[in-house]
Amino acid sequence: MVHGEAWTIKEFFCYPNEYIYWTIQIVMYPFMTGLVAGAFVLSSLYHVFGVKQLKEIARFSLVFSFALLPVAMLPLMLHLQQPQRGIEVMMTPHFTSAIAAFGIVFTTYALIVASEIWFVYRAYFVETATALGGKRERALWERILYLIYRILIMGAWDISHEAREKDEKAVKIVAATGIPVACFLHGYAGFIFGSVKANALWMTPLMPVIFICSAVVSGIALCIVTYTVTMELQKMISARKRQQKPWLPSTDELKSAEVLVVTMTSKYLLMFLVLAITLEILDLVFRGYTALKSWDILRSVIYDKDFFKIFVLQYGCGNAIPFVLLLLPRLSLKRVVFSSLLVLMGVFMMRWNVVIGGQAFSSSFAGFMEYRLPVWPGSMELFKEGLFGALLVAITPFVLFFGLTRILPVFNLKDSP
Amino acid sequence: MIDRRDFCKKALLIAGGMAIPLSALELFDPKRLQAEKSDPSPTRWAFLVDTYKCVGCGFCVKACKIENEIPYDANVTRTWVERYIVARDGKTYIDSPKGARDGFTSPKIDQGVEPPAEVRNEDIEKAFFVPKLCNQCDNPPCVQVCPVGATYQTPDGVVLVDRSWCIGCGYCIMGCPYGVRFFHPVYHVAEKCNFCYHRISKGMKSACVDACPFGARRIGNLKDPNDPVTRVIMTERVGVLKEEYGTKPQVFYVGLSREVK
Numbered sequence: 296m297v298h299g300e301a302w303t304i305k306e307f308f309c310y311p312n313e314y315i316y317w318t319i320q321i322v323m324y325p326f327m328t329g330l331v332a333g334a335f336v337l338s339s340l341y342h343v344f345g346v347k348q349l350k351e352i353a354r355f356s357l358v359f360s361f362a363l364l365p366v367a368m369l370p371l372m373l374h375l376q377q378p379q380r381g382i383e384v385m386m387t388p389h390f391t392s393a394i395a396a397f398g399i400v401f402t403t404y405a406l407i408v409a410s411e412i413w414f415v416y417r418a419y420f421v422e423t424a425t426a427l428g429g430k431r432e433r434a435l436w437e438r439i440l441y442l443i444y445r446i447l448i449m450g451a452w453d454i455s456h457e458a459r460e461k462d463e464k465a466v467k468i469v470a471a472t473g474i475p476v477a478c479f480l481h482g483y484a485g486f487i488f489g490s491v492k493a494n495a496l497w498m499t500p501l502m503p504v505i506f507i508c509s510a511v512v513s514g515i516a517l518c519i520v521t522y523t524v525t526m527e528l529q530k531m532i533s534a535r536k537r538q539q540k541p542w543l544p545s546t547d548e549l550k551s552a553e554v555l556v557v558t559m560t561s562k563y564l565l566m567f568l569v570l571a572i573t574l575e576i577l578d579l580v581f582r583g584y585t586a587l588k589s590w591d592i593l594r595s596v597i598y599d600k601d602f603f604k605i606f607v608l609q610y611g612c613g614n615a616i617p618f619v620l621l622l623l624p625r626l627s628l629k630r631v632v633f634s635s636l637l638v639l640m641g642v643f644m645m646r647w648n649v650v651i652g653g654q655a656f657s658s659s660f661a662g663f664m665e666y667r668l669p670v671w672p673g674s675m676e677l678f679k680e681g682l683f684g685a686l687l688v689a690i691t692p693f694v695l696f697f698g699l700t701r702i703l704p705v706f707n708l709k710d711s712p
Numbered sequence: 713m714i715d716r717r718d719f720c721k722k723a724l725l726i727a728g729g730m731a732i733p734l735s736a737l738e739l740f741d742p743k744r745l746q747a748e749k750s751d752p753s754p755t756r757w758a759f760l761v762d763t764y765k766c767v768g769c770g771f772c773v774k775a776c777k778i779e780n781e782i783p784y785d786a787n788v789t790r791t792w793v794e795r796y797i798v799a800r801d802g803k804t805y806i807d808s809p810k811g812a813r814d815g816f817t818s819p820k821i822d823q824g825v826e827p828p829a830e831v832r833n834e835d836i837e838k839a840f841f842v843p844k845l846c847n848q849c850d851n852p853p854c855v856q857v858c859p860v861g862a863t864y865q866t867p868d869g870v871v872l873v874d875r876s877w878c879i880g881c882g883y884c885i886m887g888c889p890y891g892v893r894f895f896h897p898v899y900h901v902a903e904k905c906n907f908c909y910h911r912i913s914k915g916m917k918s919a920c921v922d923a924c925p926f927g928a929r930r931i932g933n934l935k936d937p938n939d940p941v942t943r944v945i946m947t948e949r950v951g952v953l954k955e956e957y958g959t960k961p962q963v964f965y966v967g968l969s970r971e972v973k
Contacts, residue, residue: 297788298895305824308806308973310844310891311792316882376880376900380860383879389861394883397859492957493853493889588956658891659973661806662824 304665309657315666318680320370323688325484326646328367332481333514334360342470348559355705356518361408362696370688373679393487404480411469414462420444421454481510495589496653501578508571513642515564516635523632526553554628561631565621572614592660605648613641753867756934757907760941761843763967765928768793768841770815775923788894790905791845791920796971800835804971842972846892846905847961854884870909875901889957
């Protein structure tokens with residue numbers, strides 16, 4: 296069977312070789328990079344612009360952004376027909392291609408996030424390593440940790456007041472350079488689509504900007520959800536611990552701090568949401584108004600074939616409802632989390648409607664193609680480009696995040712920058 | 713005694729200093745300079761399709777599949793023939809069952825919807841066949857978007873794919889407005905018509921040209937003013953497909969109609 300045949304249904308006249316070649320993994324790719332960029336921008340709001348209320352969530356989203364990073368690459372590897380050659384993009388980049396920049400942008404960004412994390416956590420590394428080093432007997436786990444921290448410190452053991460101030464300054468600089476790079480990382484994912492002149496739906500110079508805005512929206516939303524969930528877990532754990540150690544913060548104290556952080560963050564979510572919606576509507580209106588040759592087929596895709604996915608799921612449930620929910624007075628934690636989940640769904644649907652919707656019509660403008668998501672992984676191909684492949688991509692960052700927080704704890708750190 | 717810092721500094725200096733003259737060698741490669749000054753190639757392959765002559769027998773598709781080892785029953789093909797039926801009510805019906813590998817043997821129009829459409833003979837205003845193949849564009853978007861340079865344009869204008877280098881991302885398939893690219897079902901890399909480059913570079917015609925019993929398909933060299941194909945392209949009224957994309961296609965059509973997609 297030809298690649299793509301298993302999940303493509305053609306209707307009316309499509310060219311014989313046309314199939315839905317870019318499937319669920321290519322939906323996951325901009326979605327995941329969007330989360331990376333968004334989480335980083337959120338953390339930068341504190342580090343660069345000094346939004347004090349976001350201090351707690353800033354460190355959290357920074358580490359989370361790092362956990363999401365390798366996962367931005369995973370869907371691409373699962374999508375490639377020759378994944379073993381994927382490294383060629385780094386080794387022999389062909390620079391007229393938008394994808395060729397991936398290696399450089401991605402590596403730069405990874406280095407920036409890694410170095411920012413290093414500066415934020417250096418003092419913690421030193422303190423922990425000193426404490427572990429002072430111990431007479433160390434368990435196996437502690438010995439491993441001690442080794443890891445000693446490697447991570449890289450000889451910079453000075454944690455005097457001046458050294459820490461230098462760290463803070465470095466964090467600020469790195470975070471500030473990180474913002475444009477994060478935007479570039481994601482804007483260029485938009486450019487990959489926006490520059491395909493053969494695709495009538497994709498080709499618009501607005502695409503990179505739309506992608507950046509929705510990226511920030513989704514990143515903030517995911518940070519809110521994950522932050523709240525981990526805080527709830529923390530509360531459960533600390534409630535149990537408090538029975539033995541009463542000096543730990545009470546559940547109420549934790550709760551009030553959490554509500555403050557989350558409602559504050561949701562304000563930024565709203566701002567970027569408005570920007571994203573405005574641009575998307577502008578794009579739609581412009582296409583209808585100029586009504587180029589492709590508009591006939593685009594209209595039947597947007598207003599007929601994909602109506603439910605675009606107007607009900609994406610704009611309705613994903614944008615309008617959370618928008619109203621976040622603006623209503625007496626904002627509660629549950630409402631913010633619920634809205635954030637809806638926003639995440641909305642952004643995912645936006646990626647879906649761009650990637651799959653862009654292939655829902657033939658480039659002959661005389662036929663349609665429908666994508667049927669493969670559910671049961673009957674073969675490697677159906678696994679990779681089906682539901683389970685997508686789930687694998689969705690779950691991995693949380694596993695990585697759990698692993699990372701063993702070394703880089705994100706809560707109850709006293710005085711890191 | 714040289715200390716570590718000094719050693720590193722000097723090593724960098726020497727490495728950098730050596731890199732400058734080496735890069736100069738690349739900048740002034742005399743062979744490349746010579747090649748760029750003179751015309752790089754005496755040949756520019758172009759294709760001429762006379763749609764008046766095509767009867768939709770599908771011999772070209774069959775020959776192509778066999779010649780280029782595209783699995784015979786796979787629903788992909790390097791070349792295909794489209795049938796256009798314009799009915800009296802103004803509706804256009806288009807189909808290309810199996811890429812017209814077995815020709816058009818039924819008046820039923822296969823459009824992937826049941827039941828197949830059928831236009832009565834007396835309701836047909838006009839009907840014709842249009843063979844399609846890679847346009848070997850002068851400004852090929854597929855070459856532009858390949859992230860690893862696995863697809864490239866030869867000096868004589870044909871766009872080729874390096875099967876040992878293609879990573880199979882599908883960006884070129886997305887970038888082609890003509891839908892000529894696909895993934896090879898056996899090699900799992902991008903695949904396309906290359907005017908039978910292995911044949912034309914040895915003085916033969918492409919397989920489809922040889923297989924066409926009516927002379928609807930012809931191949932020629934645009935840089936040779938006496939080439940019969942070039943003569944037709946220069947002196948008669950010919951059209952190309954989807955000029956608006958700026959791809960500068962090099963497959964020319966006689967008798968192109970506005971219905972052609």
